[in-house]
Amino acid sequence: MTSEIKSSPLESAHVGLGAKLISFAGWNMPVQYTSIMDEHGAVRSACGIFDISHMGQFIVSGPAALAWLNGLLTNNIAKLGIGQGQYTLMLNEQGGVIDDMIAYRSGADEFFLVVNASMIEEDFFWMAARQPEGVILRNESELWAGMAIQGPHSCEVFSRCFPSEELPPRNGISRTASGSIVCRTGYTGEDGFEFFSPAAEGISYWEKFIEAGSKPCGLGARDSLRLEMCYPLNGNDLLPNRSPIEAGLGFFCDLDKGDFIGRDVLVAQKTGGPAVKLAAIRYLEKGAPPRAHYPVLAADGTLLGELASGVLSPSLMTGIGMAYLPADFAKLGTKLSIEVRGKRFPAEVVKKPFYVKPSSPDSSSSQS
16 A cells, blocks of 8 residues: 555646645545535536546456456446446455445446545455456556536536537446546436546546536535435445445345355345444534534433534535434434534434435436
8 A cells, every 4th residue: 555645637727726635535636626615506506527536447357257246246237238337335254345336337348447546456456366267457547537527517518518429328338539438427416427538638628627617626515415415435434344234225235146245244134134324414403513423422412423424514504414323223313412522412313315406397316
């Protein structure tokens, strides 16, 4: 593993726009340009663009690729047609989450995996150690610049930049005439796409998307947007000692497809019910912004755990968070409190997601 802080191929563009840069997952990344509230609102109402060059890209190919991936990942790769993708997870033998990712079938015997930035090396070593004959595994993470264009106006932005091309369908993957990769996915709950270009061409595409109507957005807004949708963050909400069943992600675990690493643990938890569950918690009144690791207490003051993620929701203007709680305390309506610097704020367990997009004739359903 390396401790060197990496720079995005788009970093000079961020500096030119006056972004505040921070260290995140071993990368120097923009946390905000104007304000989190402003950037969050732009994605919910119009279109924002995020630098996701820190995320990893693996290519898995060969005649045995499909069967091998199905033995490593929780979802069923065999259900993907060429050009389709799915959310999935990679587990350890104890059923805990190593990483979550999107897997796309880019060819008959080829798959494009987008993995989390902090897990690129660990994921690759884990997979390479189990790589059989008939499978080629390549880490192409340093070859690509990545951008996420998200919001209700994202399709118009794409059309302005690529007037003679079409976006792939939801959860699909395609290539532009110039060879860039377009994935119709996202991490915000809005319609949008993720765009991967050769690293050297990244800044020109970044500027092109901004000129077409995308507002530059940083990691701060990315975090508040994903948490409003209860999308998990690896390392916070997904952990090596917590399973997808405990995290409420059983829908993405195909227990009927055959054996995969960690399956036996998931079967046992699904049969008997998990002892803990990742619950969505919302303040009942105004309070200090909740953050990861703040204590979560029962109504009688008993310590139940701590927040895995927390933020002041820009859309709801109240504190929201997620925490692993004993199953009996993870039921909807359970009264709790969040302790912030010695002061307790009343809260309760609520239904996921926190934010539901207002319905309108032209509104798009959220991306999972």
